[in-house]
Amino acid sequence: MKEKELAPNFKITSSNNNEFELKKNKNKFLVIYFYPKDNTPGCTNEAKDFSKLYRKFKKLNCEIVGISKDNIESHKKFISKFKIPFQLLSDEKMIALKKYGAWGEKSMYGKKFMGIKRTTALINQKGKIIKIWNNVKVKDHAAEVLNAVKEII
Numbered sequence: 001m002k003e004k005e006l007a008p009n010f011k012i013t014s015s016n017n018n019e020f021e022l023k024k025n026k027n028k029f030l031v032i033y034f035y036p037k038d039n040t041p042g043c044t045n046e047a048k049d050f051s052k053l054y055r056k057f058k059k060l061n062c063e064i065v066g067i068s069k070d071n072i073e074s075h076k077k078f079i080s081k082f083k084i085p086f087q088l089l090s091d092e093k094m095i096a097l098k099k100y101g102a103w104g105e106k107s108m109y110g111k112k113f114m115g116i117k118r119t120t121a122l123i124n125q126k127g128k129i130i131k132i133w134n135n136v137k138v139k140d141h142a143a144e145v146l147n148a149v150k151e152i153i
Contacts, residue, residue: 003132007123008099012067015075015088020065026127029062029152031145033120033136034102038070038078038088042118042138047084049142054085060149061125067091067102068116101134122148 007022014020022030033050035043050057050064057064064086070078075088089096097103102119105112118136121129122145131148133141 003129005129007127007129010096013072013090015079020089027125029149030123031064034067036116038074046138051084053142053146062149065089067096
């Protein structure tokens with residue numbers, strides 16, 4: 001997956017009890033952010049940061065979705081607990097995670113393991129990837145993504 005390519009399509013379950021299919025979400029910008037786990041410190045901060053800026057994204061005709069391997073029940077509790085205003089998608093079979101390169105080898109304290117690599121993709125109204133952020137650091141990331149959307153418009 002590269003910038004300027006057509007974003008890989010996927011269809012996975014959403015926290016709103018529907019299937020989310022990428023190709024049915026055109027005519028607006030879309031931020032897809034992949035995160036490791038609901039209710040962990042970094043992931044909670046990232047969700048809160050995107051939530052705080054959500055209205056500004058919406059004013060720019062941009063939707064946000066978060067994706068992790070957590071199940072829908074976990075997502076619903078996470079949304080309720082932190083009042084997250086956008087959908088979270090459950091990718092338990094790692095369909096989107098693999099297509100977007102967000103699943104791979106990680107290392108912590110010298111140990112290597114497979115896991116979700118914090119990744120964000122910005123997709124335009126025609127379904128093309130405009131920008132990709134790999135190995136995202138949570139601090140100021142949501143604001144950086146918002147600024148990228150503003151620059152494009």
